[in-house]
Amino acid sequence: MISRPPRPRDRGIPEATVARLPVYLRALQALQERRTLTISSEALAAAAGVNSAKLRKDLSHLGSYGTRGVGYEVEYLVYQISRELGLTQDWSVAIVGIGNLGRALANYGGFGTRGFRIAALLDADPTMVGQSVAGLKVGHIDRLEEAVRDNGVSIGVIATPAGSAQHVANRFVEVGVASILNFAPVVLNVPEGVDVRKVDLSIELQILAFHAQRRADGDGREPADRTGLELT
């Protein structure tokens, strides 16, 4: 069962590369729907919005799956990336916090095209419990442990208010969920070995504002010590 295959894959794929693989995968799947059989790094890079050298180096971490003079076979590459990302197996996801965002997530069909199954929806609000959302009955948060165990949940999504997020995270960790996607605007504290990724809308807006302001500032530099409001 446990294959120590003769071709032990280099398990040291750079984090930056991992973050881009899903983008390549999506571009490749779009190509697949258009019946494209092969594609060059140049063209795929353009579709993914990256530099072609970067794309080639990224793919080289998975192995040598291209053909010089031709390009990459789309279908084969889709399979290889999917496998590397762990999408050839199914992942059960539980979403906690069925507010506006939680509902949006639950209804978001194309979760990774496939590979992810939303197995449980949980909320603390008694009036929410029992309602049907995206074809699933919302359960009470008190049953989190049960829901995780019964459904083999391995990924937890937190879409609660900031105040409850840490508590929910603790519960997740407690029952063995080691992958958490956090939408609440707080920094979660988790033990080593637990993987947390955060998606933060207001942070993204603030970063945009920073660049927008910089553009507006004529194009200058000068941040430094400006203790009040002066400027022009």
Place this chain on the structure above:
Amino acid sequence: MISRPPRPRDRGIPEATVARLPVYLRALQALQERRTLTISSEALAAAAGVNSAKLRKDLSHLGSYGTRGVGYEVEYLVYQISRELGLTQDWSVAIVGIGNLGRALANYGGFGTRGFRIAALLDADPTMVGQSVAGLKVGHIDRLEEAVRDNGVSIGVIATPAGSAQHVANRFVEVGVASILNFAPVVLNVPEGVDVRKVDLSIELQILAFHAQRRADGDGREPADRTGLELT
């Protein structure tokens, strides 16, 4: 021996730093509510989930706002970071695509605590137009240009299906919106000078899956590639 002349031009705060400033800001605002007057880099770093040296270096890019032996004055730092991020001015935001996600965004009150004002909601679906969401009337996408001009919108949020995203982006760019936050699962093509940030739920899940798979492959142990090869 021939070293290139030093570039004292400290133009620009590192991108990595910019991305963390909002996190610091949020932590500081929480402290402010607890009436904390000053805080050390050590404590603030813990609250923000980063290394204290990194935090000090980040803050040093804004200027010398700390007091040795004491720490940072919370209120002053809040102001400085806000100013650097451009939050001391107001930004008008338009959201296009009032589906589940668009509604969630419109209702998400704490948009950056302040500084961001949702000025317009637009959708292509005629049955959606005219409805009231989060206290705003949904307008038809055809009026995008009008809505942007009338409200001084400078940030556009795209929450449409993938197929419409590029089209909406083009329209935004056309009317001079140079900051776009994209939730649609596509790579947007925009001219130079336009700033696009993307938030992609399924990509985040795929990255989590990658790490989860790695954990599982290894055998009960953890990644453990922290201690790479020592000297040889």
Place this chain on the structure above:
DNA sequence: CCCACTTTGTGCGTAGTTTCACAAGCACGT
């Protein structure tokens, strides 16, 4: 006034990431 103590700001070595540029490899036409 001076000393002990605390905490900032930063120089520097290390690690990670991006990009260039080109040799090596493959397909295809002749």
Place this chain on the structure above:
DNA sequence: ACGTGCTTGTGAAACTACGCACAAAGTGGG
């Protein structure tokens, strides 16, 4: 068979980011 043309895979250079460790700078007590 063999050259021509195209595209991959990858050394190496250039950047960027990280975190340690410590001197500098400020506080407060005696």
